[in-house]
Amino acid sequence: MKLYDVEASGNCYKVRLLASLANIELQLEPVDLANNEHRKPPMADMNPLAQVPVLVDGSSVLRDSQAILVYLAGTYGGLAWWPSHAQGQAEITQWLSFTANEIQHSLCAARLVQKFAAPLDKAAALAKSPAVLLLLDEHLRNNDWLAMARPTIAECAVYPYVALAPEGDVDISPYQHVAGWMKRLETLPGSLPKP
Amino acid sequence: MKLYDVEASGNCYKVRLLASLANIELQLEPVDLANNEHRKPPMADMNPLAQVPVLVDGSSVLRDSQAILVYLAGTYGGLAWWPSHAQGQAEITQWLSFTANEIQHSLCAARLVQKFAAPLDKAAALAKSPAVLLLLDEHLRNNDWLAMARPTIAECAVYPYVALAPEGDVDISPYQHVAGWMKRLETLPGSLPKP
Incomplete structure (x- = not known):
């Protein structure tokens, strides 16, 4: 499971924080913002908002840090971080x-x-x-x-x-x-x- | 179940739209924005952001139209509008x-x-x-x-x-x-x- 990540990004930190707290393994893939990697394919195809983070888990591609938190916690975090009700x-x-x-x-x-x-x-x-x-x-x-x-x-x-x-x-x-x-x-x- | 509502508010319309589509009964409680009803108790206690909509269902009080959509669809809409996975x-x-x-x-x-x-x-x-x-x-x-x-x-x-x-x-x-x-x-x- 790959997280397209920028170290200094607070939105990426949201996802890394959950992964660390809930013991979910992520492969970090650094994105080179200075060279506009987020505005070019394949990043721009994965997220037309041209933002990080993006999560890729098998065939599932998600943008938006909040959506990624829901996905990771609901799929891999048990019910501790995102409940079922x-x-x-x-x-x-x-x-x-x-x-x-x-x-x-x-x-x-x-x-x-x-x-x-x-x-x-x-x-x-x-x-x-x-x-x-x-x-x-x-x-x-x-x-x-x-x-x-x-x-x-x-x-x-x-x-x-x-x-x-x-x-x-x-x-x-x-x-x-x-x-x-x-x-x-x-x-x-x-x-x-x-x- | 009561929705504190303003007819012209798009955020309130989000909730009324779901209720209508999913056949969920809401009692609409109009909020008088012109007289700052949203900035005074009890509205301001229910939502410190001083915004509509607010949903009250028994002891549950929710602000934020997106959160209210999740609650209504997940509680009363079956799995049609908000899935379980x-x-x-x-x-x-x-x-x-x-x-x-x-x-x-x-x-x-x-x-x-x-x-x-x-x-x-x-x-x-x-x-x-x-x-x-x-x-x-x-x-x-x-x-x-x-x-x-x-x-x-x-x-x-x-x-x-x-x-x-x-x-x-x-x-x-x-x-x-x-x-x-x-x-x-x-x-x-x-x-x-x-x-």
């Missing part, structure tokens, strides 16, 4: 959407500008970041984990760009419940340090 | 992320500005829209449906803001495979006209 799946999906939209356009976008000179509006991204972190902090005030009272793929989806946020000049230090949650995740067996 | 769930999740991110910040954002005077960048939203529609069109050139070769909640998640895109001055007429897919969806039993 719709109530739990929906609880988790709330956070998959939150990372695809709110986190992507705040914490992640600020880092993309700062670290990779992406042509995005860093001021707008920074302006959205406190509300995102505050919502997380309020949720984690009363919950040890994002969904289902236990670590799930919601953690793998949300943690990476929170942990990497300081690289985009976002100050996460005021959010003590977020800090506690990060510490809990970082001390789970198999947790993987951020890139 | 991770491969199908992941195929669909690719499109749930696509609507939460790419469609939200293009087709949806342009309409929010045009129709509701939302403080967003309409020019930026319009600039992103052709790539979103082209990706859909290319996918639908070789596929009748978005995932699993049959209608699923991917359709409920993606169709609404495509169908409503002309309200944001986005021209969808060049995309003939998208048009064919829309027609197929609109002629399914129980399909619900756009608001």
